[in-house]
Amino acid sequence: MRYLLMIALEESASSRTPEEDGQEMQPEYAAFMKDIAERGVLLGGERLRLTTDATTVRVRNGETLTTDGPFAETKEQLAGYFLVDCKDLDEAIEVAAQIPGAKDGSIEVRPIWEM
């Protein structure tokens, strides 16, 4: 059985600025990744950029609506995900708008924090 383990953290609690942060993986996470890889359960995992780098995409009446920031609607819950490799944000938005869920829900496009 596959599971998605989602990490929720308070972004504002980090004392480091986004510029200083994330140049390399934190040692605890490196150790954790090593452990679960040895255990044979790791399929993949990534650190995400902050929500200030997120873009939310919705399609209403055939029109793509783009807004700065993460999901705002508290009525919506995470229902699935796609990991895509696009040439830039425009391509990612275009792909996001094709996800069927974009028509009645919203798609948050969050960059992966490349390490």
Place this chain on the structure above:
Amino acid sequence: MTADVEAAVSEAFHAEWGRIVATLVRLTGDWDLAEECAQDAFATALERWPRDGIPRRAGAWLTTVARNRAVDRARRERVGESKTREVAVMAAESDESVTAEEEVPDDRLRLMFTCCHPALTFEAQVALTLRTLAGMTTPEIAHAFLVPEATMAQRLVRAKRKIRNACIPFAVPPPHQLVERTAAVVAVIYLLFNEGYSASSGTDLVRRSLTAEAIRLGRVLCTLMPDEPEALGLVALMLFHDARSAARVNDNGDIVVLSEQDRTLWDPSAIEEGHLRLDAATRLGRPGPFQMQAAIAACHVSDGKTTDWVEIANLYDHLFAMTPSAVIALNRAVAVSMSEGPEAGLVLLDRIAPDGELREYHLLPAARADMLRRLGRRSEAAEAYRRAFDLAATDAERRYLERRLLEATA
């Protein structure tokens, strides 16, 4: 420093800032570095031009200085370098055979589309456009939008960080996105214009300068996208409004309504350019809301003795069909009240929900008051003027409404 050097630097600043930043953003991918080096280039000009004379090709001179500065900085910062700095060195070095004046013509257009990208908030789009394309400083932008400097600085930092981290492209959008994305650029420029235009004349120079920046950016957009009728319509609209700026406020800072304006104060060259731009737009055969608004503004600055309100009402019909909004419905009602009489105008005003999007807009009760006054319904008019007075945002507007209120109750 002599006055002509100062004038030359200031002229070069308006003409070249956006171009230099755009070129450096393309070469280095680093927005902060691009701005800092452009700034350094102008500082160097202020230092050297009085001594060495004004270079024949000031733009090329400044671009070369800025680019050399970028290369120097990138070399110096190689220790602990980040990827973007590394790119800066490579791009600039591989490019050294190319002379500065061979700028890629689309750089400023790319910069405009990146600044006005829909993944940024509208406020961020506006601020970035002013900073990177118009060269306004952060304190100036903060002042123009009446927010604390730290807030504006933060807004700019965040926007640039998002461009980098989310990989917002430095590119002109593909054809299937062009119409929508161009509309976003046009909207940002028009907002700049309105922010400046609504500032009361003379009292706030920084805000007033936004109209000049907006017209300048609009002209650049027209040069870069000569087949875009809405860009031409936008510039025509701004010019028709701006042509009347000297006449719309009197020496006491009081508002002078269109029908009472001294037409000798209008700027004929702005009106002429407006007509040329609007004609060029019309010839492209793709009407749009900005062209329609420009056509309406053109009616208001026509040289005839009377304003053609029938034509204006007709144009508002078309505009409303394109972009139905309560503000347009209000303006249409005013035009009809002028062409068919105040009763007809009131009928249309009654269809606009008073608690809808215009509930805090002083011109809705002001228009009603005006129509009631013309019908001789003085006490109702006075009441509507009072409501408008309470909602008006500037002193000049309040003084105007106060005068009208006194007339109605006299």
